[in-house]
Amino acid sequence: MNTPVLQIQNLRKTFADFTAVDTLNFQVEEGSFFSILGPSGCGKTTLLRMIAGFLEPSSGTLLIRGKDMTTTPPNRRPVNLVFQNLALFPMMNVHENIAFGLRRQGLAGREIGQKVEAMLERVHLSGFGKKNISQLSGGQKQRVAIARSLVLEPSLLLLDEPLGALDLKLREQMKIELKKLQEEVGTTFMYITHDQSEALVMSDQVAVMNKGTFEQIDTPRNLYSNPATSFVAGFVGETNILPVQVASRRPLQVATSFGLQLHATAGIDLNDSDSLALYIRPESIILEPSDSMKHINRFLLTVQNILFDGSNTKLLATIAESDHEFTVALPQNQQFAHIAKGDHIQAGVHPESCRCFVR
Amino acid sequence: MKNHIRLSLYIFLTPVLLWLLLLIVIPHIELLIMSLKGTDDLGDPVWTLANYRHFFTEQIYWYTFVRTAVYAMLTTVLTFVVTFPVAFYITKVVSVRLSGFLTIVLLMPFWVSELVRVYGWMILLRESGVINHLLISSGLMNTPIEMLYNDISMMMGLVYTSMLFMAVPLISSLEGMDDSIIEAAHDLGASPPTIFCKIIIPYAAPGITSGSIVVFMLALGNYLTPTLMGGKNSLWFTEQIYNEFIASFNWNQGAAFGFLLLALSSIIIWAGLKLTRQELGRALS
Ligand SMILES: Nc1ncnc2c1ncn2[C@@H]1O[C@H](COP(=O)(O)OP(=O)(O)OP(=O)(O)O)[C@@H](O)[C@H]1O
Numbered sequence: 001m002n003t004p005v006l007q008i009q010n011l012r013k014t015f016a017d018f019t020a021v022d023t024l025n026f027q028v029e030e031g032s033f034f035s036i037l038g039p040s041g042c043g044k045t046t047l048l049r050m051i052a053g054f055l056e057p058s059s060g061t062l063l064i065r066g067k068d069m070t071t072t073p074p075n076r077r078p079v080n081l082v083f084q085n086l087a088l089f090p091m092m093n094v095h096e097n098i099a100f101g102l103r104r105q106g107l108a109g110r111e112i113g114q115k116v117e118a119m120l121e122r123v124h125l126s127g128f129g130k131k132n133i134s135q136l137s138g139g140q141k142q143r144v145a146i147a148r149s150l151v152l153e154p155s156l157l158l159l160d161e162p163l164g165a166l167d168l169k170l171r172e173q174m175k176i177e178l179k180k181l182q183e184e185v186g187t188t189f190m191y192i193t194h195d196q197s198e199a200l201v202m203s204d205q206v207a208v209m210n211k212g213t214f215e216q217i218d219t220p221r222n223l224y225s226n227p228a229t230s231f232v233a234g235f236v237g238e239t240n241i242l243p244v245q246v247a248s249r250r251p252l253q254v255a256t257s258f259g260l261q262l263h264a265t266a267g268i269d270l271n272d273s274d275s276l277a278l279y280i281r282p283e284s285i286i287l288e289p290s291d292s293m294k295h296i297n298r299f300l301l302t303v304q305n306i307l308f309d310g311s312n313t314k315l316l317a318t319i320a321e322s323d324h325e326f327t328v329a330l331p332q333n334q335q336f337a338h339i340a341k342g343d344h345i346q347a348g349v350h351p352e353s354c355r356c357f358v359r
Numbered sequence: 360m361k362n363h364i365r366l367s368l369y370i371f372l373t374p375v376l377l378w379l380l381l382l383i384v385i386p387h388i389e390l391l392i393m394s395l396k397g398t399d400d401l402g403d404p405v406w407t408l409a410n411y412r413h414f415f416t417e418q419i420y421w422y423t424f425v426r427t428a429v430y431a432m433l434t435t436v437l438t439f440v441v442t443f444p445v446a447f448y449i450t451k452v453v454s455v456r457l458s459g460f461l462t463i464v465l466l467m468p469f470w471v472s473e474l475v476r477v478y479g480w481m482i483l484l485r486e487s488g489v490i491n492h493l494l495i496s497s498g499l500m501n502t503p504i505e506m507l508y509n510d511i512s513m514m515m516g517l518v519y520t521s522m523l524f525m526a527v528p529l530i531s532s533l534e535g536m537d538d539s540i541i542e543a544a545h546d547l548g549a550s551p552p553t554i555f556c557k558i559i560i561p562y563a564a565p566g567i568t569s570g571s572i573v574v575f576m577l578a579l580g581n582y583l584t585p586t587l588m589g590g591k592n593s594l595w596f597t598e599q600i601y602n603e604f605i606a607s608f609n610w611n612q613g614a615a616f617g618f619l620l621l622a623l624s625s626i627i628i629w630a631g632l633k634l635t636r637q638e639l640g641r642a643l644s
């Protein structure tokens with residue numbers, strides 16, 4: 001078993017009396033795409049800046065390829081950072097920007113030229129070397145920033161919300177490009193984002209961060225289907241949340257305030273708490289379930305609105321004549337195209353898709 | 360629509376053109392004519408190049424001319440060396456609130472006239488001045504020494520009076536620099552000295568250029584400081600011009616000197632821009 005690229009042990013960072021990063025322990029495997037997903041202000045940038053060497057940890061150790069990095073300055077660490085605002089050098093052209101790091105390594109001019117050209121080709125910017133930074137589009141700047149770091153062949157490439165400044169269309173495109181690029185070059189990527197779709201699409205492993213700690217480190221699929229905590233269940237993917245009381249424990253049955261009884265699955269240890277929150281994903285709700293489905297929870301929905309969004313069309317409905325709103329994903333086929341505002345529809349959901357967490 | 364734009368362009372341009380014509384072009388034509396005139400043996404006015412020839416044959420003029428150019432360049436360099444760390448500290452090291460305060464403190468001396476500022480230096484440095492007084496009363500020295508009226512005191516005065524004109528463009532160009540650029544360079548393997556040479560200086564280059572041009576011109580054309588703080592032997596070319604106009608009453612000769620100074624400053628600035636690969640338009644924008 002190889003040593004992991006990055007090992008973090010009991011890492012903490014406090015600003016005065018505020019703990020930005022709280023006792024983290026994790027490692028990143030060679031060649032993987034590792035994402036850190038968390039809301040704004042949860043300490044993602046702080047963690048990344050500690051790894052890059054711009055911030056000194058308050059305590060804990062940080063090993064890169066098994067070597068302690070505590071006293072190594074940023075320019076000697078085998079990691080490179082793609083900044084949130086890119087931080088390209090405006091007084092240099094594209095070629096000079098990418099060559100900057102190679103020059104610092106003291107490579108020969110010809111070798112630098114070759115490497116830069118190869119890297120430009122890799123990020124689909126061949127022939128752009130002579131252009132000025134101000135002449136590039138947002139997506140092109142993005143690629144220059146990544147190329148500038150990647151050309152140094154770092155052990156670990158850190159990316160701080162690099163797609164944040166781009167518009168939606170371009171972000172979708174760059175997401176796929178970035179994933180492909182990582183697979184081609186095989187460099188370990190550590191990617192920071194608050195956009196769950198970016199994290200889910202690109203990553204091998206995702207760590208969900210909240211208030212300076214990791215709530216769960218898992219594959220995107222597991223994170224989505226088996227969230228470990230209520231925070232993960234609520235943050236990753238869209239979900240409907242209902243406050244419920246425990247009706248019976250084994251098998252778990254819960255009751256909503258408006259008297260609906262549902263079979264459910266416990267998320268994690270419920271530690272004898274009676275007040276729970278029930279999480280149901282929009283796409284796990286089955287509309288007009290056939291009578292042959294035996295063990296599902298059934299209830300009535302009243303359509304309030306249809307949110308048409310192409311392949312992502314949803315229903316906004318109230319459940320069982322209460323005023324709790326529910327989002328329901330409509331299946332792709334036109335089977336439910338006839339549904340209109342005010343309709344009453346039978347609906348069902350499997351108990352495994354009803355997850356309970358402590359409220 | 361197009362005519363409207365034309366019209367407003369003329370309206371806005373007129374005062375500028377008038378100003379250029381009345382205050383710059385016409386006096387200079389007048390001076391140029393004057394510099395090309397002289398008197399023949401009979402005392403009649405004639406066209407001649409004698410005023411210019413005179414400059415090249417008389418060694419003292421030459422000497423002063425070159426000296427002024429060299430010292431003005433030295434002033435520019437020294438002003439940059441002194442001002443840059445201050446500008447960097449104000450814009451990049453201290454907090455935003457403190458940086459505003461420090462900028463004002465830096466600019467404060469320039470609210471009084473140059474004469475008063477130079478006189479302030481004289482009070483400090485002269486034989487019966489503050490520094491001599493302190494040194495003697497503390498027992499470090501027995502007899503006062505004259506610290507004024509030499510090249511060093513003159514340079515000090517010139518650098519001091521020029522600092523503002525270097526500080527303002529430097530501060531404004533450094534202020535526009537994103538701190539993450541410095542961090543990015545550090546991250547890509549640059550050591551602090553390399554960051555300074557390869558990132559900060561090139562980034563501030565337009566500010567450095569415009570500051571240097573202004574300081575150089577002001578130093579070259581300065582009259583007050585070299586006269587008051589320089590010694591008998593530290594002649595400045597402006598004094599030479601003044602002497603021709605006022606003392607010798609030889610306006611033709613003075614006008615020729617004036618043109619030579621103009622040519623000198625133009626050539627040096629042009630050469631400086633070429634050497635550092637800067638463009639005037641970009642530096643002044
Ligand atoms: N130098 C500092 N001094 C004090 N508090 C700080 C400092 N830097 C960051 N913080 C605090 O630490 C917390 C985490 O900041 P951080 O920049 O890591 O957030 P983030 O997760 O990157 O957020 P975003 O997604 O908005 O970029 C924030 O609450 C911030 O206010």
Ligand SMILES: [Mg+2]
Pocket residue numbers: 044045046084160
């Ligand atoms: Mg951040």
